[in-house]
Each structure stands twice: as structure tokens, then as C-alpha cells.
Amino acid sequence: MKVVLFCGGFGTRIREYSESIPKPMIPVGQQPILRHIMHYYSQYGHRDFVLCLGYKADVIKDYFLKLNRWANSDLVISNYGEQVDILGQQPPDWKIALVDTGMWRNIGQRLLAVRHLVADEEIFLANYSDGLCDVPLDDMIERFRKSDKIGCFLAVHPPFNFHLVEFTDAETVRRFRSSQEAEIWINGGYFIFRNRIFDYIREGEELVLEPFSRLMEDGALMAYKYEGFWRAMDTLRDRQVLEEMAERGETPWRPNCVD
Incomplete structure (x- = not known):
């Protein structure tokens, strides 16, 4: 199953890093967060990736062009460096399409730009490429397959608590409630789509605004x-x-x- 990764945004809320590298390339440990996300999908057998590039696309292209399978593995080198054997687990064999979808496109338009690359996929996966989770992906996909839905997104609780204000009138505060008490759910940025999602996206539209509104209207x-x-x-x-x-x-x- 192909995985579409949205990697073209400016990452303005974490500008200290994103001024020099695109947000998906910001490191977590020894690897960019993008690579962690790709490994997450890879462990479930999904190794065919479509990267929607934009801001600093050359940085991501350069990273994968220079990537070699020995870089993060234990090795045995013999024959004066002519033979290299990897010890233990082999790195995954990924197929990666690197597509420059433009600097200023929103996510809905980036998805439209790679429509031809998922044309043969009845179901495909997509991700914002800026978050990590341990959701059981096989179960998420299976529930989606058994449904008649066209789109599915991961709903999660915010990882931080904040206070919600309730009013009795325009100015008088009635009470505070914690966000956890209010059972707030947010979009976690992990998606599953049937190919019919493209019937719901119009030119210029953001993915989770007008297209998702149409999906909700159709149940x-x-x-x-x-x-x-x-x-x-x-x-x-x-x-x-x-x-x-x-x-x-x-x-x-x-x-x-x-x-």
C-alpha cells in the first residue's frame, strides 16, 4: 500500500530549525522525523512512499540520494573494503518517489498533484510528516476496509492540558474546565483514503476543510x-x-x- 507523505510546508511554528531545513528533516535522535515516520509504516509492510515536496525540496532529495544502507548498521568490512556485510537486521528496501509539488500549495493541492502516482491504489495512506505515534496501523486499516467510508483520520487527545472557559453571558465567566475533562479529540495527521477521495477535492481547496465537509455530508x-x-x-x-x-x-x- 502506497504512503503519501506531505513534506512541503514551511514549518513556521518551529522556525528556529525550519529556516535552514524543512520541517520533516528536523532530527529526533540521530534521524530526521521523516525517517522515523517511514520506519513506522515500513514495520507494517508499507514501503512504497510518495513524498510531496515544496519548501527546501533539494534538502530532502539530497538526503535520500546520499543515503546508503550501511550508514546506520553494524558492519563487517573485508577484502580491503571491497566487501561489506551487514550484521543483524537488514535496513528496509524503500521505493521513494520525490515529487516537487510547489512552494505555495496547501495539502489538498499537494495530494492532487500526486494523484497519478496512486491511481492504481484502491486504498492508500497519507501523513502530515510531523508527528509520531504507536497506533496499531493494521487494526486501523482493517476497520477502514470493513467500512463503506472514503476517508479516515487518526483522532487523538491533545498531549497537553489547557483550560476551557464557559460563559453565562458575553462577559461573565461561568466556570473553567480542563481539556481532558471535556474529552477533546483532534486530528492526529494519519490518514487512510479510498481513491474516490479525489472526487471530493476541488482546485485550490485544503484537504480537511471543504473536501472533508463533503465527506461528512455523505457520511x-x-x-x-x-x-x-x-x-x-x-x-x-x-x-x-x-x-x-x-x-x-x-x-x-x-x-x-x-x-
């Missing part, structure tokens, strides 16, 4: 609610949390990977 959109680990990298604080987890060896999004 064709579902959410996979998940209360396990999820964290988006929207701010420097988010990146710090993920970096500290990686330093401790806590990588629930990649439990079976050594690379």
Missing part, C-alpha cells in the same frame, strides 16, 4: 480514536520532548527497528 468520513502515544512536532518544546525520549531509548513508534 463517508470516519475517525479512528486512539488514546495511546501520539506527539506532533509543532514547537521547540515538542521537539525537545521527542528528543529526550529518543535519548532514553523510548521510541514507541519504532519498537522493532534498530536503524
Whole structure:
């Protein structure tokens, strides 16, 4: 199953990094967050990727052009360097389409730009490329397959708590409630689509606005609610949390990977 990864945004909320590299290339541990996400899908057998590039597309292209299968593996080198053998688990064999979808396109238009690359896929996966989670992907896909829906997104709780304000009138505060108490769910950026999603997207439209509204009108959109680990990298604080987890060896999004 092909995986479409949206890698073209500016990452303005984490500008300290994104001024020099695109957001998906910001490192978590020793690897860019993009590579962690690709490993997540790879461990479920999905190794055919379509990367929708935009801002600093050359940085991502250069990374994969220079990537070799020995870089993060233990090796045995013999015959004066002529023979290289990998010890232990082999790195995954990925097929990666690197498509420059433009600097200023939104996610809906980036998806339209790679429509031809998923034309033969009855179902395909998609991801914002800025968040990590340990959702059981096989179960998420199976529930979607059994449904008659056209789109599915991962629904998660915000990883932080904030106070909601209720009013009795325009100015008088009635009470505060915590966001956890209110059972708030947000879009986690992990998607599954049937190919008919393209019938719902018009020129210029953002993916989760008009197209998702049409899906909801037709009863064709579902959410996979998940209360396990999820964290988006929207701010420097988010990146710090993920970096500290990686330093401790806590990588629930990649439990079976050594690379």
C-alpha cells in the first residue's frame, strides 16, 4: 500500500530549525522525523512512499540520494573494503518517489498533484510528516476496509492540558474546565483514503476543510480514536520532548527497528 507523505510546508511554528531545513528533516535522535515516520509504516509492510515536496525540496532529495544502507548498521568490512556485510537486521528496501509539488500549495493541492502516482491504489495512506505515534496501523486499516467510508483520520487527545472557559453571558465567566475533562479529540495527521477521495477535492481547496465537509455530508468520513502515544512536532518544546525520549531509548513508534 502506497504512503503519501506531505513534506512541503514551511514549518513556521518551529522556525528556529525550519529556516535552514524543512520541517520533516528536523532530527529526533540521530534521524530526521521523516525517517522515523517511514520506519513506522515500513514495520507494517508499507514501503512504497510518495513524498510531496515544496519548501527546501533539494534538502530532502539530497538526503535520500546520499543515503546508503550501511550508514546506520553494524558492519563487517573485508577484502580491503571491497566487501561489506551487514550484521543483524537488514535496513528496509524503500521505493521513494520525490515529487516537487510547489512552494505555495496547501495539502489538498499537494495530494492532487500526486494523484497519478496512486491511481492504481484502491486504498492508500497519507501523513502530515510531523508527528509520531504507536497506533496499531493494521487494526486501523482493517476497520477502514470493513467500512463503506472514503476517508479516515487518526483522532487523538491533545498531549497537553489547557483550560476551557464557559460563559453565562458575553462577559461573565461561568466556570473553567480542563481539556481532558471535556474529552477533546483532534486530528492526529494519519490518514487512510479510498481513491474516490479525489472526487471530493476541488482546485485550490485544503484537504480537511471543504473536501472533508463533503465527506461528512455523505457520511463517508470516519475517525479512528486512539488514546495511546501520539506527539506532533509543532514547537521547540515538542521537539525537545521527542528528543529526550529518543535519548532514553523510548521510541514507541519504532519498537522493532534498530536503524
